Amino acid sequence: MDYKEILKNIEGICGAGSLKAVANGADEVYVEAPAGSFNKLCHAFHKTLNSPVMMFFAVDNTAGNASYRLYCVFSGAQACGKWFFVYFDVPENKPEFNSIAKEIFSASLFEREMKEMFGIIPLGNPDTRRLHLHPEVWPKGNYPLRKSFKAGSLKAGEKKEYVFGKIEGDGIFEVPVGPVHAGIIGPGHFRFSAAGEPIINLEIRLGFTHRGVEKLFEGKKPEECLALSECASGDSVFAHSLAFCGAVEKINSIDVPPGAQYQRCIFLELERMYNHVADMGGIAIDVGFSFPSAYASTMKESLLCLNEKLTGSRYLKGINAIGGTGKSPDKNFLADLSAGLDDITQDFNSLKEMLLSNVSFMDRADNTGILRKKTAEDLGVIGMPARASGIPNDLRKDFPGVYAKMNFKAAKQNKGDVLARLNVRFQEFEESISIIRQAMNLLHGDGVPGNNTGAGKPGFALGYCEGWRGPVLYWLKINEKGFIDRCKIVDPSFHNWQGLSYAVLGEIIPDFPLCNKSFDLSYSGNDL
Amino acid sequence: MIDIFRNSLKKGRVTRKIKCNRPDAGGSAPFEIAGKELRDIIRKKFGRSFHIREVDTGSCGACESEIIACTNPIYDIQRFGIDFVASPRHADALLVTGPVSKNMELALKRTYEAMPGPNLVITLGDCALDGGLFKDSYYTLKGAGSVVPVAIHIPGCPPKPIDIICSILNYLK
Numbered sequence: 001m002d003y004k005e006i007l008k009n010i011e012g013i014c015g016a017g018s019l020k021a022v023a024n025g026a027d028e029v030y031v032e033a034p035a036g037s038f039n040k041l042c043h044a045f046h047k048t049l050n051s052p053v054m055m056f057f058a059v060d061n062t063a064g065n066a067s068y069r070l071y072c073v074f075s076g077a078q079a080c081g082k083w084f085f086v087y088f089d090v091p092e093n094k095p096e097f098n099s100i101a102k103e104i105f106s107a108s109l110f111e112r113e114m115k116e117m118f119g120i121i122p123l124g125n126p127d128t129r130r131l132h133l134h135p136e137v138w139p140k141g142n143y144p145l146r147k148s149f150k151a152g153s154l155k156a157g158e159k160k161e162y163v164f165g166k167i168e169g170d171g172i173f174e175v176p177v178g179p180v181h182a183g184i185i186g187p188g189h190f191r192f193s194a195a196g197e198p199i200i201n202l203e204i205r206l207g208f209t210h211r212g213v214e215k216l217f218e219g220k221k222p223e224e225c226l227a228l229s230e231c232a233s234g235d236s237v238f239a240h241s242l243a244f245c246g247a248v249e250k251i252n253s254i255d256v257p258p259g260a261q262y263q264r265c266i267f268l269e270l271e272r273m274y275n276h277v278a279d280m281g282g283i284a285i286d287v288g289f290s291f292p293s294a295y296a297s298t299m300k301e302s303l304l305c306l307n308e309k310l311t312g313s314r315y316l317k318g319i320n321a322i323g324g325t326g327k328s329p330d331k332n333f334l335a336d337l338s339a340g341l342d343d344i345t346q347d348f349n350s351l352k353e354m355l356l357s358n359v360s361f362m363d364r365a366d367n368t369g370i371l372r373k374k375t376a377e378d379l380g381v382i383g384m385p386a387r388a389s390g391i392p393n394d395l396r397k398d399f400p401g402v403y404a405k406m407n408f409k410a411a412k413q414n415k416g417d418v419l420a421r422l423n424v425r426f427q428e429f430e431e432s433i434s435i436i437r438q439a440m441n442l443l444h445g446d447g448v449p450g451n452n453t454g455a456g457k458p459g460f461a462l463g464y465c466e467g468w469r470g471p472v473l474y475w476l477k478i479n480e481k482g483f484i485d486r487c488k489i490v491d492p493s494f495h496n497w498q499g500l501s502y503a504v505l506g507e508i509i510p511d512f513p514l515c516n517k518s519f520d521l522s523y524s525g526n527d528l
Numbered sequence: 529m530i531d532i533f534r535n536s537l538k539k540g541r542v543t544r545k546i547k548c549n550r551p552d553a554g555g556s557a558p559f560e561i562a563g564k565e566l567r568d569i570i571r572k573k574f575g576r577s578f579h580i581r582e583v584d585t586g587s588c589g590a591c592e593s594e595i596i597a598c599t600n601p602i603y604d605i606q607r608f609g610i611d612f613v614a615s616p617r618h619a620d621a622l623l624v625t626g627p628v629s630k631n632m633e634l635a636l637k638r639t640y641e642a643m644p645g646p647n648l649v650i651t652l653g654d655c656a657l658d659g660g661l662f663k664d665s666y667y668t669l670k671g672a673g674s675v676v677p678v679a680i681h682i683p684g685c686p687p688k689p690i691d692i693i694c695s696i697l698n699y700l701k
Contacts, residue, residue, distance in 0.1 A: 133667070137630045144666050151666040179635050182614035184582045184592050187632060208631045209586040212665035231661050234590030234686070278593075297600035304597070314688065315590050524588045527629075 003029050003080045014040040025250050025461055033088040041086050042072050042100050051075045052380030056110035057488040058118045060147045066092040077398030083462055099125035106380025117145040132207035132527055135160045167193035167201045179208045186523030197508040202501040209527040217487035222248045230317050233491055233525030238271045239467030241320040247463025247476035248322050260324035261402040262443040267316050269432040272468035274303035276425040282517040283422055287364040292354045299347050306340040334440055341433055365419040369515035371503040381499040383470010383492040385519055388424045389416035395466035406438045418518040456482035491525030559690050563608040566697045570609035578610050581619035583639050587626030590686040591653040598689045621648040624672040627655040627662040640676045650680045657681050
């Protein structure tokens with residue numbers, strides 16, 4: 001379907017008169033919301049496209065026209081293969097708007113983020129507590145993403161304690177965990193309310209690894225920021241840099257040579273493989289099944305060593321460049337990769353058999369931590385856990401790019417429990433091997449690196465890719481001088497942490513690590 | 529008992545030698561040499577065990593991944609006497625990653641205070657030294673050194689397992 005037809009339908013639904021829509025690049029449509037109809041319009045897009053709010057963010061235009069522009073992004077993948085950006089302006093002297101989270105729950109976290117970062121108040125949103133800037137350490141009245149904010153000039157203001165949701169009743173007790181956990185993982189605070197053994201509420205408080213990444217992008221040249229995008233989330237290094245490069249390339253209309261595209265595809269899949277295998281081991285250790293876990297950790301190590309052999313970096317850092325991959329593969333690239341894949345396939349098959357043929361393991365994984373499809377849809381869960389709950393979404397199918405040439409099946413499970421998420425990982429691991437082999441055939445050893453540093457055009461665009469957790473989105477705006485004006489990053493973890501807090505309801509606290517590992521969300525990607 | 533024997537005889541050996549692509553693998557590899565030297569020092573100075581508590585103060589997660597890699601069967605840092613423990617009360621050393629986000633300042637201090645003396649602090653990764661890439665941010669302190677006294681720094685982004693073990697060795701020597 002053409003996107004214009006969808007716009008016609010939406011005009012009919014919300015009766016807002018004719019909509020002003022502008023296409024930007026190949027797959028983005030910007031729709032200006034007429035005064036007072038932003039909420040209706042967002043709701044209409046949400047229902048018509050069957051998409052959660054993928055991004056919802058503000059851009060500071062106070063220097064030009066004394067306003068903030070809010071963009072609400074929906075994915076029209078199934079309907080017409082476009083991203084829809086609904087936008088409207090909020091005046092600087094009265095920064096408030098009517099909350100859309102009342103109708104579309106997946107907008108809720110974004111509104112809270114906007115309130116703390118820009119001071120734009122979502123009227124009517126029942127929860128306006130801060131996410132990243134903890135009220136204990138960050139004084140009231142400082143909005144870091146406003147252009148007028150300077151790092152050195154922190155205004156004094158009120159600081160206060162964070163208030164957790166209270167669950168009260170006979171025999172209900174709270175178990176607080178974190179921010180420093182027992183294992184070697186990121187910091188986060190989990191507060192369980194339990195009655196006897198089952199968890200009846202879980203509140204997850206994050207933001208401990210907030211480093212102000214989005215602000216650090218501002219005022220820099222795009223090529224300076226590549227390293228920064230690689231440090232957004234340490235286990236999705238390649239996905240983040242790829243999404244960032246995608247945005248810059250779109251703004252500057254740079255065509256990436258096919259050789260470089262195949263290489264990128266290979267690296268993205270390698271990243272998916274080493275993370276998925278680490279999680280298979282993690283799920284095993286969280287039910288106390290240590291042998292497969294040790295086995296999986298050696299597999300992860302071989303994949304990291306393979307990465308190092310191919311690129312010189314265990315975590316695929318410093319490979320992506322704007323316009324390509326920076327260097328062409330050396331002559332042993334395909335041979336090394338092929339040998340590495342052969343070994344890993346053999347190991348993978350025995351790991352899979354080890355796990356699936358063990359009754360006590362299956363007993364723990366099956367039926368545990370169920371995230372229902374309806375809940376997942378309402379919360380806006382995306383990526384890998386969404387696929388395990390029966391929601392078909394995969395950017396590699398929806399906005400394929402180079403993946404259009406690959407023959408693969410998007411993973412799908414229906415039950416939404418730990419086992420379903422494990423099965424999604426198994427399926428994706430197998431598909432990844434097949435995708436890499438197909439990309440190798442297309443690459444033929446003559447990958448043109450492609451490297452374009454002439455990236456100086458002003459404009460804005462969305463860069464995206466399907467990382468191993470789900471869609472990684474970068475919306476980038478570059479000003480006339482060629483500096484980054486705004487960079488909005490959404491890691492799938494930002495959507496999915498809430499999914500975890502619903503999946504554990506009714507489970508016992510000892511099963512929490514298992515549920516947590518089956519999602520394996522990023523702290524740093526969420527907190528940025 | 530007989531069943532167990534019969535079962536294992538029937539199945540034979542199920543383990544196999546792990547094939548390792550690690551460039552520094554093998555009996556005389558740098559990792560093994562450094563590890564053995566470290567084991568001797570730990571035996572003398574720490575009575576055979578050197579226990580580390582890890583605190584992430586805002587790292588991207590890659591440093592954690594490398595620390596976990598140290599404990600996999602290929603590197604197996606535990607055989608040299610180093611182990612990662614769940615509580616600062618059990619720890620000889622604190623291993624700090626990340627540029628120290630403002631939100632983690634208090635948690636880092638408290639973890640440090642919960643340790644028994646002499647409170648050895650190791651920083652790991654470029655961010656932990658001086659903030660690294662996040663130096664100019666509004667929400668980070670300038671590395672762990674601004675909160676707690678640091679004894680050893682392990683450079684890298686992230687440092688490889690071999691770098692981790694060699695840095696600790698060089699300090700303890």
